[in-house]
Amino acid sequence: MQVNSKELLKVENLHKKFGDLHVLKGVTEHITQGEVVSVIGPSGGGKSTFLRCLNLLETPDEGKIYFEGVDITDKSVNINIHRQKMGMVFQHFNVFPNMTVQKNITMAPVLLGKKSQKEADEMAAELLERVGLIDKLNEYPKRLSGGQKQRLAIVRALAMEPDVMLFDEPTSALDPEMVGEVLNVIKELVKTGMTTVIVTHEMGFAREVSDRVFFMDGGIIAEKGSPEEIFGNPQNPRTKEFLGKVLY
Amino acid sequence: MLANIEKVWNGYWNLFLTGLGYTLLLSFITVLAGCVIGFFLALMRMSKWEIGKVKPLSVVAGIFIEVVRGTPLLLQLYFFYFLLPDLLSFLDLSEFACITIALCLNSAAYVSEIIRAGIQAVDKGQTEAARCLGLDSRQAMIHVVMPQAVKNILPALCNEFVTMIKETSLASTFFVGELMTQYKSISGALYLTIEPLIIVGIIYFIVTFGLSKCVLALERRMNAGEQ
Numbered sequence: 126m127q128v129n130s131k132e133l134l135k136v137e138n139l140h141k142k143f144g145d146l147h148v149l150k151g152v153t154e155h156i157t158q159g160e161v162v163s164v165i166g167p168s169g170g171g172k173s174t175f176l177r178c179l180n181l182l183e184t185p186d187e188g189k190i191y192f193e194g195v196d197i198t199d200k201s202v203n204i205n206i207h208r209q210k211m212g213m214v215f216q217h218f219n220v221f222p223n224m225t226v227q228k229n230i231t232m233a234p235v236l237l238g239k240k241s242q243k244e245a246d247e248m249a250a251e252l253l254e255r256v257g258l259i260d261k262l263n264e265y266p267k268r269l270s271g272g273q274k275q276r277l278a279i280v281r282a283l284a285m286e287p288d289v290m291l292f293d294e295p296t297s298a299l300d301p302e303m304v305g306e307v308l309n310v311i312k313e314l315v316k317t318g319m320t321t322v323i324v325t326h327e328m329g330f331a332r333e334v335s336d337r338v339f340f341m342d343g344g345i346i347a348e349k350g351s352p353e354e355i356f357g358n359p360q361n362p363r364t365k366e367f368l369g370k371v372l373y
Numbered sequence: 374m375l376a377n378i379e380k381v382w383n384g385y386w387n388l389f390l391t392g393l394g395y396t397l398l399l400s401f402i403t404v405l406a407g408c409v410i411g412f413f414l415a416l417m418r419m420s421k422w423e424i425g426k427v428k429p430l431s432v433v434a435g436i437f438i439e440v441v442r443g444t445p446l447l448l449q450l451y452f453f454y455f456l457l458p459d460l461l462s463f464l465d466l467s468e469f470a471c472i473t474i475a476l477c478l479n480s481a482a483y484v485s486e487i488i489r490a491g492i493q494a495v496d497k498g499q500t501e502a503a504r505c506l507g508l509d510s511r512q513a514m515i516h517v518v519m520p521q522a523v524k525n526i527l528p529a530l531c532n533e534f535v536t537m538i539k540e541t542s543l544a545s546t547f548f549v550g551e552l553m554t555q556y557k558s559i560s561g562a563l564y565l566t567i568e569p570l571i572i573v574g575i576i577y578f579i580v581t582f583g584l585s586k587c588v589l590a591l592e593r594r595m596n597a598g599e600q
């Protein structure tokens with residue numbers, strides 16, 4: 126694999142086991158700056174685990190992960206510093222219920238010394254304006270709908286000004302009528318050139334926004350390519366079978 | 374009998390109230406110390422630090438908690454009552470101090486389980502979200518998990534205090550001066566068993582019932598809050 130200065134994330138021979146379950150069986154891949162990658166595939170294929178390994182939410186059993194040229198699997202590396210540059214959005218939002226919308230956003234940047242409270246407040250207002258939640262500034266998450274919570278979660282991650290955004294099935298826990306509002310926010314984000322890795326079951330969305338699509342099955346990237354290649358002319362029989370089931 | 378009760382109360386109300394004072398003091402010290410020790414026990418119990426396949430801190434805390442919860446409090450009181458003066462003879466511990474220490478350690482075991490349950494009841498996703506923003510595990514615990522855990526812990530902790538008020542009556546075995554001890558002295562002096570017992574019972578009941586109601590109100594207020 127050639128060394129590329131624009132290579133933001135590089136994964137080498139990634140293995141992960143949960144007990145006897147071998148979830149990732151050697152994934153080698155790289156993601157370049159500004160790239161939008163969708164990861165699709167059947168449940169249990171290792172998509173989420175792959176994503177969660179990228180910021181070491183799961184510790185790989187084997188293999189290396191380079192982020193901005195640094196091997197973050199090296200035990201001597203302070204992962205907290207690097208995580209500040211990797212935003213993550215979860216299926217179940219995980220917004221902080223005991224904090225207002227504003228505090229959800231400003232807590233981390235202020236606590237970690239990235240911004241003063243005033244700067245963080247200004248940025249929070251700006252970001253909330255962008256995702257249409259400015260009127261919720263002082264509400265608690267309890268009073269938000271699922272779609273609003275997820276938009277808040279996205280904004281919370283953006284407040285750390287990350288270099289890459291990781292989305293772990295961001296719309297899977299949403300009521301159908303709220304999927305659109307969240308996907309629109311992600312679409313806007315992608316337009317700004319944000320490097321994005323998104324695990325999703327929204328095939329239409331993946332096809333529309335991605336530069337590349339990974340099809341993961343059985344713990345490996347079974348097939349990868351442009352959305353046109355993957356959705357238009359899949360080569361791997363498992364990809365064909367999966368897409369046949371998903372795209373009725 | 375009613376007349377007797379009144380007579381006993383009129384003659385000895387100051388002793389009963391002194392006893393109540395000791396009971397409350399003992400319970401308060403016990404739960405307070407139990408909180409501090411229990412917090413560290415809970416952290417030990419949850420620690421992931423390993424040597425080989427063994428988590429020494431977790432194992433030590435686990436054994437302590439299980440032994441304390443698996444043996445009668447009265448036995449523990451006897452144990453420390455006899456052990457501590459020998460073990461720490463240079464400190465010249467009073468009986469009251471020995472009993473207090475025993476109660477504190479007992480409470481610590483129960484409180485640590487309350488705290489652990491309270492922390493573990495906070496969704497794992499909260500920690501993950503905090504860690505993903507770049508908080509280290511300590512920051513995530515202090516700023517995200519604990520504020521939410523406190524809401525689970527506080528009512529249970531107050532109930533532990535109410536329980537302790539009743540449990541401290543066992544300390545009367547060693548005449549430490551709390552409410553049940555006063556009962557023993559008064560009933561001994563008057564050759565009356567039932568009447569002072571009724572008075573003591575009423576005092577215990579008023580205090581614990583009142584406090585339980587306060588805990589309920591507190592719980593309701595916290596639930597009415599933002600969460």
